[in-house]
Amino acid sequence: MLKTLKTSLVVLAGAAMLLSACKKDGEGANAGTTPNAGAAAASENPNQPVAKYNDTTITLKDVDAKIAAQLRQLDKQKFELRSQTAEQMVLEALVKAEAAKAGKTDEEWVKAQLDDKLPKPTDEEINKVFEENKARMPPGATVESMREQIIGFLQKDKGREVAMALFNDLKTKANYKMLYEAPEEPRVQVAAIGPSRGPADAKVTIVEFSDFECPFCGRGEEAVTQVMEKYAGKVRVVFRHFPLSFHANAPKAAEASMCADEQGKFWEMHKVLFANRTALTVEDLKKHAGSIGLDQAKFDSCLDTGAKKSLVDADTKAGGEVGVTGTPAFFINGKLLSGAQPFSEFEKIIDAELKKGG
Structure with a gap:
């Protein structure tokens, strides 16, 4: 559970930036110490010499063109850091005022x-967490032996939700408004190649790079489902693969989905894989194929021979070329939305795109 005001604020302020995507170790870790890339780009001469060899000079413009995606990400991180810090400052002031009224310290009031x-976790919730994580439990572990740890996990998770509701209420009562605007997200040319849902001539195309073993990708799918429901006939979603190196089973799971696609059942396999994120060994994948009615022999051959590996590799390469460093990553008509963002973030971009398209 969240024990102090500081812990509560830090968890909430950092959640969107740090806990919304699967990333490689150290990805984004230097955001706080990186020079102001956006300001530097605006104030420095693009023709400024950076390096020279023989009779050739490399300019700042040459360098920036090479790392354009990374520089855009730094600008976004700078915006997130500033806006989240501003929000934290507001919350600290509001909590201090409420605590003073109640004659308590800030921490006492929040606690x-x-x-x-x-709320106290139910037995059903405890059993569900145990079953979903059984493979990671110590040998011989039972629900009872892990009960206290599971309760602690659930209370921490629920505590975050309760704290979020509390702080949102404080902000509403104080007429809180964020005035700092996010940097304009440039459009990136991303090939819409792969399994898709929605009409081919939709006004909005979302190209998603994802990883079946990434927990945040599973959460991201919830928002995508909402998108497809609200914007039926107006949005097309194209799924591309970006299995991360530290997810051992993700590459083969990606291949499995494409083997299923060969039999016309990509989306059925897609659903099963995200629902069974901790059961993605080759043996598991073959069982999943059977569960959705695939021709087992054909699927097994496709998976065992690596017939779809080149497709997965091509997607991963394409993702890297447009600046994808973690999953999920969504390009909405070329505009990047990183991480498992709430449905409201998709709405903002989609509504703006539909408005532009008439």
């Missing part, structure tokens, strides 16, 4: 609010 509203 009292959370303790009062934090």
Whole structure:
């Protein structure tokens, strides 16, 4: 559970930036110490010499063109850091005022609010967490032996939700408004190649780079489902693969989905794989194929021979070329939306795109 005001604020402020995507170790870790890339780009001469060899000079413009995607990401991280810090400052001031009214310290007031509203995990919730994570449990572990740890996990997760609701209420009452605007997201040319849902002539095309073993990708699919429901006939979603190197089973799972696609059942396999993120060994994948009614012999041959590996590799290469460093990553008519963002973030971009298209 969230024990102090500082912990609560840090968790909430950092959640969107740090806990919304699967990334390689160290990815984004230097955001706080990186020079102001956006300001530097605006104030420096693009023709400024950076390096020279023989009779050739490399300019700042040459360098920036090579790392354009990374520079855009740095600008976005700078915006997130500033806006989240500003929000944290507002919350600290609002909490301090409420605590003073109640005659408590800031930490005492927040703890009292959370303790009062934090629900006790049910047996059903505890059993569900145990079953979903059984493969990671110590040998011989039972629900009872892991009960306290699971309760702690669930309370921490629910505590975050309760704290978010509390702080949102404080902001609403104080007429909170974020005035700092995000940098304009440039459009990136991304080939819409791969399994898709929605009409080919849709006004909005979303190209998604994802990883079946990434927990955040599973969460991202919830928003995508909402998108397809609200914008039926107006949005097309194209799925491309970006299995991360530290997810051992992700590459083969990606191949399995394409083997299923060969039999016309990509989306059925897609659903099963995300629902069974911790069961993606080759043996598991073959069982999943059977569960959705695929021709087992044909699927097994496709998977065992690596027939779809080149397709997965091509997707991964394409993702890297347009600046994808973690999953999920969505390009909405070429505009990047990184991480498992809430449906509201998709709405903002999609509505703006539909408005432009008439």
